[in-house]
Amino acid sequence: MACHYYPPCPQPHLTIGSSKHTDPFCLTILLQDHNQGLQVRNHDRWVDMPKSAQGALVVNVGDFLQLITNDKFKSVEHRVVAQSSTTRSSVACFFGPGSENKYRLYGPAKELVLLGGDHVEPVYREVHLVEFLDYFKSNGSPLSHFKLS
Ligand SMILES: O=C(O)CCC(=O)C(=O)O
Numbered sequence: 001m002a003c004h005y006y007p008p009c010p011q012p013h014l015t016i017g018s019s020k021h022t023d024p025f026c027l028t029i030l031l032q033d034h035n036q037g038l039q040v041r042n043h044d045r046w047v048d049m050p051k052s053a054q055g056a057l058v059v060n061v062g063d064f065l066q067l068i069t070n071d072k073f074k075s076v077e078h079r080v081v082a083q084s085s086t087t088r089s090s091v092a093c094f095f096g097p098g099s100e101n102k103y104r105l106y107g108p109a110k111e112l113v114l115l116g117g118d119h120v121e122p123v124y125r126e127v128h129l130v131e132f133l134d135y136f137k138s139n140g141s142p143l144s145h146f147k148l149s
């Protein structure tokens with residue numbers, strides 16, 4: 001879980017709340033307050049997330065879910081831009097394989113690779129969570145690194 005507090009910045013164009021990234025796990029469930037700032041990347045455009053209705057949760061797909069679904073679900077690149085006069089708070093909960101499975105090998109799920117009876121080539125090699133997260137910590141999104149050529 002990560003709790004974020006973004007103070008106002010009088011010159012928001014000179015800073016960034018949170019730099020662009022994808023989340024590494026399967027799903028992120030995000031509670032944000034009523035102030036805007038979160039943006040998601042749609043092709044080459046940054047799109048403002050609309051203000052959440054009271055109590056609404058934002059659900060982001062992460063890189064590990066993209067890997068095990070063989071690209072059926074795509075992780076979303078996002079960032080938080082600073083605001084000139086309002087603060088912003090958010091709480092993000094990250095969901096993925098438990099640490100008891102950290103050395104288990106995961107790859108594109110056979111059920112998804114073979115969906116509909118048609119054979120679909122796996123896009124990624126098998127990897128365990130420790131290797132996946134180590135790569136993420138040093139380099140950002142690990143997806144292209146674990147792609148089969
Ligand atoms: O503060 C936000 O809305 C986003 C936080 C976030 O992207 C993260 O914790 O990974």
Ligand SMILES: [Fe+2]
Pocket residue numbers: 021022023028078
């Ligand atoms: Fe994030």
